[in-house]
Amino acid sequence: NAGVTQTPKFQVLKTGQSMTLQCAQDMNHEYMSWYRQDPGMGLRLIHYSVGAGITDQGEVPNGYNVSRSTTEDFPLRLLSAAPSQTSVYFCASSPRDRRQETQYFGPGTRLLVL
Amino acid sequence: KQEVTQIPAALSVPEGENLVLNCSFTDSAIYNLQWFRQDPGKGLTSLLLIQSSQREQTSGRLNASLDKSSGRSTLYIAASQPGDSATYLCAVSQGGKLIFGQGTELSVKP
Numbered sequence: 088n089a090g091v092t093q094t095p096k097f098q099v100l101k102t103g104q105s106m107t108l109q110c111a112q113d114m115n116h117e118y119m120s121w122y123r124q125d126p127g128m129g130l131r132l133i134h135y136s137v138g139a140g141i142t143d144q145g146e147v148p149n150g151y152n153v154s155r156s157t158t159e160d161f162p163l164r165l166l167s168a169a170p171s172q173t174s175v176y177f178c179a180s181s182p183r184d185r186r187q188e189t190q191y192f193g194p195g196t197r198l199l200v201l
Numbered sequence: 202k203q204e205v206t207q208i209p210a211a212l213s214v215p216e217g218e219n220l221v222l223n224c225s226f227t228d229s230a231i232y233n234l235q236w237f238r239q240d241p242g243k244g245l246t247s248l249l250l251i252q253s254s255q256r257e258q259t260s261g262r263l264n265a266s267l268d269k270s271s272g273r274s275t276l277y278i279a280a281s282q283p284g285d286s287a288t289y290l291c292a293v294s295q296g297g298k299l300i301f302g303q304g305t306e307l308s309v310k311p
Contacts, residue, residue, distance in 0.1 A: 120298065129303040130290070145298065177244060179299070188232055188294050192245040 093193035110178030207302035224291035
């Protein structure tokens with residue numbers, strides 16, 4: 088089991104560029120989500136998905152798109168990068184069973200937007 | 202809107218001391234509460250999960266309690282070690298979403 092994997096580990100973008108952060112899990116989890124972590128702000132939810140084909144917005148969705156075509160993958164797209172999107176991005180997954188909702192986190196992607 | 206607060210923001214203790222980290226939340230309608238550890242530059246590692254019907258969970262030197270009615274949780278670390286130095290985050294779960302506190306940065310001095 089690889090768990091939750093994220094690529095790339097680190098990325099530098101110029102303002103206005105677009106990119107996709109990849110997230111994959113091999114635990115057959117239904118729930119997947121994206122968080123960003125900023126100093127002094129903690130972790131904040133960007134988007135989440137309760138299953139393939141179903142996504143919803145979190146606390147800070149502006150500037151980001153997601154889709155969930157398979158159970159395994161949940162990519163996060165930055166449409167037009169801005170310096171305010173400089174952050175560390177974490178993907179997480181958890182089983183559908185609310186009694187077992189341990190969240191498993193990926194190692195993170197550090198994004199710098201110049 | 203659910204809000205999660207952790208006190209203190211930072212804590213420095215000598216090795217061997219027992220310590221308590223605090224977490225409070227404003228909405229008691231949660232599925233569970235999790236405590237995570239985060240080392241500098243790394244991802245989050247789940248330490249303990251307390252389901253909403255439970256009062257406490259234990260793992261080794263760690264004990265976490267949950268009082269839903271008062272909106273409080275504590276993480277007790279016994280006989281602290283320098284390797285325990287990290288940031289500890291609590292998060293409440295509502296429908297697969299986690300709402301995090303800002304963390305307590307723990308430093309255990311040899």
